[in-house]
Amino acid sequence: MKFCRFCGTKEIQFRKSGKFGCVHCAQIFNFPKPNRKTKIQENKIKNLESFLKTNTNSIQLLSFRTRITRNLKSSLFPYYDPMIDKSKQLLVENGLGFDLVQDTDFSFENSVGDFEPRTGFYLGSEDHIRWEVITPHSLTNGNQNLLWEKKKISIFRFLFRNSLWAKLPGIGFVSSCPSNLGAGRRDSLLLGLDPEVVSEFFSILQTLSEFGIEFAPSTDHRMRNIGKDRVLVVKISWKNALAVQKRQFYKILGLLGSY
Template sequence: MFCRICGTKDTQFQISGKYGCEHCVTVFPVPKQPRRLWIPTSLLKEIEEIFTHSQSKIKFLSYRTRITRNLAHSLFPFYEPKETEVKQLLAENGYWENWEEESNSLTVSKEGVSPVYHLYLGSEDHVRLEILHILDLNYGQLQNTNKSLPTRVSKENRSLLRLFYRRKLWAYRKGIGFLSSCPTNLGKGRRDSLLLGIKEGVDPRFFSLFEKLSEFGIEIAPSTDHRRESLGNFRGLVVKISWKNAFAVQKRQFYKILGLRGSL
């Protein structure tokens, strides 16, 4: 079994776990969509209690939205990075107008403005948009300042987001959604993540309760890449809570107990 368009063989797919082009989804297995389950109110209340009782022990460091896209009718980056083509597309829409061939990343936001919008080319997909909010607040501080956190998206960034949702430009299949090289990213091509700093003395139920959220698409794990970012002076354990393509209602439930409005 192999893809007749890009030539990816079944053995290659089993080893890499990556699609070679948008036609691979008709050849190799597509992950089943999770059931639409509501997070039990009792579980949400327990988690909220942990944040309330341990608010001085839990610090909100940052939260991020990542959106990945591949050019329509093209091989994926493993075969063709298409960096020049992506830069030209972005330049035509007002981004990367004076791009340099050796550069594969671009900060779209103005310096010192939060959140930070950043574009990355290559890697697993042709282009990745990351939106990063630096918080550096404990739970109590977050509740007191949430009303003042920026919620409006600038005209320039709204235009960029609309570009990432123009189906004709990107690999897309009806019934599945946007197509990525990684099968688990199919659909929205989106992952949201929150970095928490955990200090000694946190409620012992913290990790056991968060593990119960895995069946709703919310995962928790120690962070391995957070040192690349500026996270203040925090030096304790850093964990990442993340969710891929989660249903909107689940995200709203979870954001509500955290005191966050959402990532976009």
């Protein structure tokens, strides 16, 4: 039976938990590799564009979310050691200590049910550090202030500093979950759909699943009232999207230029 000589994780442990114990596990255990197709076929894009144009009044873009995960370089992963103190120290040293939040502090909505921007770092759950930002649709097209833009640049520089994080040649950043290998990034959208268009919309999205697009009714919202309408809130997410794929997909939804 295979096992990792660096952290001691056995193959049976990996199969059961689905999590790496250290950066070297990614070179030892077998796991499904991410799809690397670089372009969505034109006919599939046109089908989605046509549907969205025809049903403009039945679809509302609510918010955009980005999540980036990182594990510390030369350290055991949270499966064995969450490294909370070391991660906190790293955030403080890089001027990001004030962005540390608790899970209960991070929400899509405020007390009256409106979407508000949220950003912050989590520590030691699945990965040593996880950064998330949720942006309402009203702020995704250049309406964010200059202070936030500067802060975002400093956060991205921190998250992509190779000297800090677990990383392997030919793979990229190594997260605890194999499906996050590469950029360690997941983007997602929340859409409000009128019930009569849900079935057709889902059937179109199924044709894009080979590119890593996942979709389902949002467990956070399911059905909710938006204005006078009762809509199904749907979450569409995409892990480690290549730039050309993101440009194709998000341009259709009016998000070109978002992160």
